[in-house]
Amino acid sequence: MNPGIGNREDAPAAVDQRAVIASGNHERQAPGEAASTHSPFPVPGTPRIALCAGEASGDLLGAGLVEQLRQRFPDAQFAGIGGEAMRAAGFEAWHDAQELAVMGFAEVLSHLPRLLKLRRAFRDRVLAWRPDVFIGIDAPDFNLGVERWLKTRGVRTVHYVSPSVWAWREKRAERIGRSADRVLCLFPMEPAIYARHDVDARFIGHPLADAMPLEPDRAAARVALGLDGDAPVLAVLPGSRLGEIARLGAPFLEAAARVASDVPGLQVVIPAANAGCRQAIERLLAARSPAAAGAASSRPGPDIRLIDGQARGAMVAADVVLLASGTATLEAMLAKRPMVVGYRIAPLTHAIVKGLGMLKVHRYALPNVLAGADLAPELMQQDCTPDKLAEAVLGWFRHPDTIASLQARYRDIHRELRRDASARAADAVSELIAAPATGNRAPAMGRPAP
DSSP states (O other), rough: OSSSGGGGSSSOOOOSSSSOOOOOOOOOOOOOOOOOOOOOOOSSOOOOEEEOOOOOHHHHHHHHHHHHHHHOOOOOEEEEEEEHHHHHHTOOOEEGGGGGOOOOOHHHHHHHHHOOOOHHHHHHHHHHHHHHHHHHHOOOOHHHHHHHHHHTTTTTEEEOOOTTTTTTTTTTHHHHHOOEEEESSSSSHHHHHHHHTTTOOEOOOOOOHHHHSOOOOOHHHHHTTOSSSSSSEEEOOOOSSSHHHHHHHHHHHHHHHHHHHHTTEEEEEEEEHHHHHHHHHHHHHHSSHHHEEEEEEEEOOOOEEEEOOOOOHHHHHEEEEESSHHHHHHHHHHHHOOOOEEEEOOOHHHHHHHTTTTOOOOOSSHHHHHHTTSSSSSEEGOOOOOOHHHHHHHEEEHHHHHHHHHHHHHHHHHHHHSSSSHHHHHHHHHHHHOOOOTTOOOOTTTTOOO
16 A cells, blocks of 8 residues: 555546547437346446546556456447556547556645646546446546546446555545445455445455466566576565655665675566656666766676566566565565565655544555555665665575465465456446436436536
8 A cells, every 4th residue: 555645535636638528429228218138237228438547557457347348238338548458458548547647645736736627627528428337447536536526417436446445544435435336345354344334335356366376487487587597586666656766766776785795696676667667767776886886886786687567477486575565565465475565655745644643554565454464574664774675675585484374374365355356346337337227327328417
């Protein structure tokens, strides 16, 4: 979990300014027409399903959902905000998912006027398109406001990926229910929280748990990355956002260098999430080079492999993973790898979160939260230093006998999360589309009045 704006549902994130009204002729069921009964979710016609995915992780969730909904509604139209994976699934992207990658109070505040304007443009376009349902995927700071606005105008709404109500400000669950007709939860502890606030929430499992094998093949991952099959490997993932790399890159690289001085033959593999992240990491590596440091500091550095993407492969290939707090910690757990988790947020964001007492948990990394135990060392904010990170990483290399029991715990959690999540999400959305109209909800396949 990333403390800060990532779970604040009222602050908008960015979309671009290309907002034009789409139109077209489609055969539709009349508002009062009865549905047929020959399919599990009998809604005739050509449903329009609007989606908004935030960042790369939301794009992957959206792609799986679009594919499953397409099986139920072969002629459905899908449009909104998404990325490459959703486009490949047949989604019409009005804007790219990466445009929502704004995090932290300080970062959002600097862009707030522009973001508010862009959010208004997007929600107007969605309403003009008159979808049968709007699905906001993650990005609660942007999506929940859009959902609330659309819901009051008769559009059925779903929020896919619950904000971390288990971590802070549980009463947000009630406000989320005012935005979403249904919340799709990835973790088992979440629906009970929503039930206390009379909000319809479903645990669907986690798509990553479906996608990753219970027994990952480390040898094959090393071959794919060109790594020595017998050498020790440390995967370093300082984040997928430039702000994260700016705060975590230097201490993570210094920690890796200190680990390398104690672990002979260590290979360090660093997956860069995108071209911008690669350039930022390359600048940090260049600053650490012997030429940049001067002859007096010219001791050999670690064997570092900077690769494009392939974060999952890097984690599977590794003996130990050093990474930023967030969804990647779940992926490292599903890879069954021991990890050390570090995180720093912008000083202003940290001051606001601490000053207002907004954070209610003592564990941040998802494996620790799901286990209810400290399975992975967490070094946050002022504790996220090269010395402490290196010592925690070395703890795993020095005590490999502790890893087998850790992996058994990880397998248990993996099984609990493995529920065919995309199919369950599609079922929940299909039920909502097929449900009779209530209050100001539009009837199935009908169109809300602008």
